[in-house]
Amino acid sequence: MSTDYLHRQLIKLGDMMGDGLHHEPDGKWIEKEYRRTAQALGLIKKLDRSQRIAAINERMAQRVEEVKCSKCQGELKQTRSxxxxAKCTGCGNLWQLLK
Structure with missing residues (x-):
């Protein structure tokens, strides 16, 4: 896409947000599209999620050691990074260990 199109799109979405349309029940897409367009233009940096994921993995490693499956007393393993x-290695049940 050309930068002219992206700038026009950003202005249009900004006007919609100025009118308060992004607060409507079906207006969530306006905020998402505005952020996506601003990122494409290089005005906003993308979020760095690597630190948050590392913190979750570290905390999950602790929780998996602390908690056992309440049905079969099997070990739990984090489903993915x-x-x-966590999923029980014995019976296969899923458990929500962190909120």
Whole structure:
């Protein structure tokens, strides 16, 4: 996309936000599109999630050691990196360990 189009889109979305349309029940897409357009123009940096994921993984490692499966007393294993859920290696049940 050309930068002219992106600038026009950003202005249009900003006007919609100025009118308060992003506060409407079906207006959440306006905020998302505004952020996406501003990132494409280089006005906003993308969020760095690597530190947050590392903190979640570290805390989950502690929780998995503390908690056992309440059904079969099996060990729990984090489902994937950055997830707050664990799966029992014995019975396969999923457990929410962090909120």
């Amino acid at each position: 950055g997830a707050k859920r």
